[in-house]
Amino acid sequence: MLANSRRGDRALLLFFVVSVLLMPFVAAPFGASYPDLLQKFAIYGIFAIGFNVLFGLTGYLSFGHAAFLGVGSYAAVWMFKLLSYNVVPALVLSVIVAGLFAVLIGFISLRRTGIYFSILTLAFAQMMFALAYSVLTPLTNGETGQQVYTGDPQYLALATDPDTTHLFGVKMNEVFLKTEFLGFEAQFNYGYYFAAIFLIIAFWIALKIYRSPFGLMLRAVKTNQNRLNYTGINTKPYTLAAFVISGMYAGLAGGLLACMDPLAGAERMQWTASGEVVLMTILGGAGTMLGPVLGASFIKYFEAVFSKINDHVLHDWFSFLPDPIANLLTVIVSPFVGQGWHLTLGALFMVIVIFLPGGLMEGINRVMRLMRKLGGSERAAMAGHPGRVREGEP
Amino acid sequence: MTILTVRNVNKRFGGLKALNEVNLTVEQGTVHAIIGPNGAGKSTLLNCFVGRLEPDTGTVDFDGRSLLRLKPHEINQAGVSRVFQTPEIFSDLTLIENVMIPAFARRDGAFKLHALESVRQERDIHKHAMMMLDDVGLTRQAEVVASQLSRGDKRRLELAMCLVQDPKLLLLDEPTAGMARADTNNTIELLKQIAGRGITMVVIEHDMHVVFSLADRISVLAQGTVIVEDLPENIKGNIKVQEAYLGGAHL
């Protein structure tokens, strides 16, 4: 789509920054422009971008990344409890603690490749999940989850500080502007923009990595790790670095989640949560730049939307049809909506893996190529490469 | 000057003695071929040079240091490059990327966290890599994804990847395996050029035409033992060699 060029990258970055900053507007027509959901777009986007650094570049499939998300959340909440509701120390600790865990888990797991690696990461994640519910309850508070109680010290809290998460006094969840866009409500809140700044930085770093010699080595690991070793590159520190970087991204995401809602629970560390980020990355397009954020937003959006659709709503949709047909359609569609969101997600995931392994980005690229061809520019169509997204495609 | 010395190497696999008191000396700037019938232990021997196998006894000394117990990347950093029986390249990357990676490895060592620099700005590496692609005749396909190459071209790419590292020793494991005559001849020409630059080469080959075009010295391996080591002209008529092959040679 865009060639591997300085200008292309700049355009991509600009496009991304503008989209992210204007997201409350963009999301409004979809009914998605409210703080909770917008924040999730940004935060899970960060999670997915980090996961993509590992999986998209090196091909190592980790089923344990949710552990870092959870660890980041717990670390942040502890900062809230001990220091103050100011989000800065919380985030710093989230990233550091998650990074440390990633070094430990990565060092051991990366001694093996392929499915052995995946199972090792899964084993570690499940271990941490089990520990969080049992032995580490002083730290994690078990099933209740860790939160800030009135008895907590909060040593650095000032009397003037708000009683919720804030950035030097600016409350995270405060909505500073409510407006209308195209007839739909758009809400602007500080928390979203706080997370969005991190999202933009995260995207920029990932782009840098992708275009760097380091990124080139990671892609070489994916295509032929053996050859890379015989070419004089010690692949172990490269893969470990990628693992730790992606773990730190996950920790940041976990910390941000706690910043928006100062509660940390172990269910964030379950392997199904790890599965979710895999879904997001692949759905969006593994190995691409925009894919992970797209996938994360897509999943979070439809998760929110689908859960609100029930039989009544369905029947309303089909009300223009004669009753028996409307009823039939309601029955057929019903399992896929409401509580059945996971069913739709699973089915969609399968469709993507089977037919469109490059995810939504591949779909978008194909459509754009088609449009270019139809637009009469045969040369431009030839310039695109068929099939898998490769270096140079965002 | 001797650059590679293999002394008294033995290797057993269970009940099978794959290598038996193998000795080998390779002079710098020469092409040394290792031939022998199937199962003679040629690949086993090569694997002992590249960190894939440890011999039970014996030494492998290269340029003053031992190659034993080194990891593959350490052996490469010591100056040994190898080419695989089936060309091993980075299939999903472009040709220029394929050659830049070994160039990076040579310049920056086994690991460098250059995560915030840009490949695009590495002009020198890019130029050097393009020069290598020129040398092997693949200039026009620099931006092509490597998986689309023919087998012969993949072999050239692999050679370019080795050459860009300016190796002290180049190990070739049946470089013309599976090639048709035209490709084979092209490969021989390329290998001759490489040899002409003074790069030391150790070649394992079955194709006698290749061997006799290139080799300065030949070691003949049969059932794990070196039965003869001599100049090519002396190998041709050697009775022991003919017996070992029992008609397997393509002359």
Added chain:
Amino acid sequence: MDAILLQILNGLDRGSAYALIALGLTLIFGTLGVVNFAHGALFMLGAFCAVTLNKLFSISKVTIDPTKQDFLGNPLQVKVPYLQAWFGDFGTALMDWSVPLAILFSIPIMLLVGLIMERGLIQHFYKRAHADQILVTFGLAIVLQEVVKAFYGANPIPTPAPEALKGSFDFGLLLGFGPDKIIYPLWRLVYFCFAAGVIGAVFAFLQLTTFGMVVRAGMADRETVGLLGIDIDRRFTLMFGLAAAVAGVAGVMYTPINSPNYNMGMDFLVLSFVVVVVGGMGSLPGAVLAGFLLGILQSFAAMNEVKSFFEAMFLPSIDQIIIYLVAVIVLLIRPRGLMGRKGVMED
């Protein structure tokens, strides 16, 4: 001593389930080279076959008994299962034995499910990377469990064992210990024997039949078998169906032990994969052995004495994490597992 024996017995039922699932996983991996993340879902489907049969048998007609009243004062509604109404005692017996009968019910269903899965989906993924196989079967597992959830709800559905096999069995007496020393639920013993029987049957099939021999040859060297003109694909497809059936009946018989729930598949899958890896990917005896070992290990780890011991060493809740710890240690020290063939998936 008796406590130890009891713990060994305790570990046998979960161990049997692990062994059966791991056996199926290894069969599929060894023949088709496919990593099947949907295998736990097959276990779950089998369990729900039993649930379905139970429900079918329990379909009742409602009659009003005017002579009795319920607590609200209305005439009492009496539910009489049709089976009981039509066949009397025999019908009641049928209902009682619905779980074992479900074995017969589930085998053709699971075979069919397996065949459809293989022909419809899996066969397109032979040549694709293991990561892709994991991903698509993972998606399938989610779809399967969500479908079950849509039909049966999100709550566990108790499915009892036959009355005759519900009680406990005084194992200790049998072994010469005092009475009431080792008491073991009868059904769990039945499950273990059943599992052993299935495993034995599978091994016998592979060792003693021509079909099995061809499959084993194909597992060792697929290419050569193909070159011999043998249509290995069809045989492998049937093996997939067989593996699905094994997982299915394992699920059927497990229902009295743990009420089936739509997400039981995933719980067992994660642990079964660990089992397969510990046993050695590609090794059938390894999978079975590792399954039993890890089940027993988990049971031991739950013993109070063992737990306190590890707690003192700062490893609390050892029973939750023991399997994972063992897996990590095994993978690091001996990557091919206990009995894996060398070179299978080593880097």
